Amino acid sequence: MGLFDRLRKAFGGQPAEQPEETSASASASTALAESTAAASASAADSTSAAAASIPVESGSTAAPAAPMDEAVSMAAEPAPASVPDQAVAASVQSASASAVAAASAAASESAAQAAATAASASLSAAAAESASLSEAAAATENTGSEAPAEDASLARYDKGLAKSRTSFGDRLNHFLARFRSVDDAFFDELEETLIEGDVGFETALKITDELRDEVKLRNAKKKSDVAEVIVEKMVDLYGEEGAGEDNSLHFSTDGTPTVFLFVGVNGAGKTTTIGKLAHRYQEQGKHVLLAAGDTFRAGATEQLVEWGRRVNVPVVTGPAESDPAAVVYDAVHRAKEENADIVLVDTAGRLQNKVNLMNELAKIKRVITRELPEAPQEVLLVLDGTTGQNALSQAKEFTKTTNVTGIVLTKLDGSAKGGIVLAIRNELHLPVKLVGLGEKMDDLADFDPNKFVYGLFKELIVR
Numbered sequence: 001m002g003l004f005d006r007l008r009k010a011f012g013g014q015p016a017e018q019p020e021e022t023s024a025s026a027s028a029s030t031a032l033a034e035s036t037a038a039a040s041a042s043a044a045d046s047t048s049a050a051a052a053s054i055p056v057e058s059g060s061t062a063a064p065a066a067p068m069d070e071a072v073s074m075a076a077e078p079a080p081a082s083v084p085d086q087a088v089a090a091s092v093q094s095a096s097a098s099a100v101a102a103a104s105a106a107a108s109e110s111a112a113q114a115a116a117t118a119a120s121a122s123l124s125a126a127a128a129e130s131a132s133l134s135e136a137a138a139a140t141e142n143t144g145s146e147a148p149a150e151d152a153s154l155a156r157y158d159k160g161l162a163k164s165r166t167s168f169g170d171r172l173n174h175f176l177a178r179f180r181s182v183d184d185a186f187f188d189e190l191e192e193t194l195i196e197g198d199v200g201f202e203t204a205l206k207i208t209d210e211l212r213d214e215v216k217l218r219n220a221k222k223k224s225d226v227a228e229v230i231v232e233k234m235v236d237l238y239g240e241e242g243a244g245e246d247n248s249l250h251f252s253t254d255g256t257p258t259v260f261l262f263v264g265v266n267g268a269g270k271t272t273t274i275g276k277l278a279h280r281y282q283e284q285g286k287h288v289l290l291a292a293g294d295t296f297r298a299g300a301t302e303q304l305v306e307w308g309r310r311v312n313v314p315v316v317t318g319p320a321e322s323d324p325a326a327v328v329y330d331a332v333h334r335a336k337e338e339n340a341d342i343v344l345v346d347t348a349g350r351l352q353n354k355v356n357l358m359n360e361l362a363k364i365k366r367v368i369t370r371e372l373p374e375a376p377q378e379v380l381l382v383l384d385g386t387t388g389q390n391a392l393s394q395a396k397e398f399t400k401t402t403n404v405t406g407i408v409l410t411k412l413d414g415s416a417k418g419g420i421v422l423a424i425r426n427e428l429h430l431p432v433k434l435v436g437l438g439e440k441m442d443d444l445a446d447f448d449p450n451k452f453v454y455g456l457f458k459e460l461i462v463r
């Protein structure tokens, strides 16, 4: 079973909207209404277009057998009478999950009970189910006290990905509204739509190629069916590429201090992430040290010192423009002396040129490993989640010369480009380990790949 089906099984019928998301729901209703109207209009258009015998274009869709021609033509499809189908089609656009969930709840168990338990109960069930995706056995015991924490975590992804979801859904829906038949032009433009949706160039090509076969095979005629196949392909590809991926952070195994090295361009969110992580470990009672390895940018050291003050963690610093490797050496040396648990190292995002930057990172790494042979346990590349394809290009540059062990994706709270996670996995083959969901010290979460992809496409998964 692909990831899409597993997620649908886990989350199916869940009223995924949280009560506080009223504005999202309101805009979703509008979007749903608009989209339904658009779907009807386009279906009506389609009917007249079919009467006028607009041919299906040649190419992969000009299949020899009659059923195939029917399969690829969306033109002759009358406006579906049933609400659920339209709801699913429209819901690609935005948060119509509540409508879908309400329909399925009414159809299955007691409607009264479904209405009463609304968000929280079903979210708990979904959270437990979500856990079962990774650890089936553990999940059965996970419905008790851990459920609220799971709820909160799922809700954060849900909220954090609202913009990405709406933006991607809008694009897809807009695209589908313009097409009456699935022909070569359809696939070409789908490719562009996916690239614009930040799923990555190679990923877009791969999905489109696979879809050419799949759409025919499934006899997908309705826009909602085509949309579903598109999302299913994306989710399944993401699932396949992620097999065996390790999203956890690694720590020292020999009792010596753990070192995490943070790299990434200026402004990506390195210092903020270090501050947030320092807060997390400090709260856990760990002895944390910060190293201000960006001696190059004016103000960078002060910024880290300010974070240190805020979360009550000491910061090792050096004079402006001094050798960053020397600062890192001091920090590691102090960590050994004080038997610290973890050192978080900030680095420069830019030097005079790229070669200098990469050489400097290599030097810092050598200094750390000389003092602590197991370290650094993580080299975390921090990427600004709002920059989409740029983030992907930066990542490709960094990984050419630096042995990155994982990605921190920041600013997802303000991003409409969450699709970048698909590209990171499918094209970089690097695990995302942490996600930034705001500027405050608690706004950092361990990355959960399944919750993430569910947050990105939930309306098509919940049915």
Ligand SMILES: Nc1nc2c(ncn2[C@@H]2O[C@H](COP(=O)(O)OP(=O)(O)OP(=O)(O)O)[C@@H](O)[C@H]2O)c(=O)[nH]1
Pocket (backbone or CB within 6 Å): 264, 265, 266, 267, 268, 269, 270, 271, 272, 273, 294, 297, 300, 303, 347, 348, 349, 382, 410, 411, 412, 413, 414, 435, 436, 437, 438, 439, 443
């Ligand atoms: N909304 C939001 N803002 C964030 C997040 N992470 C970082 N920021 C903001 O992004 C800006 C840049 O963050 P920094 O931590 O200074 O970035 P940096 O990579 O250390 O940049 P340099 O110090 O210039 O190398 C700051 O205004 C942060 O508050 C996040 O997850 N969400």
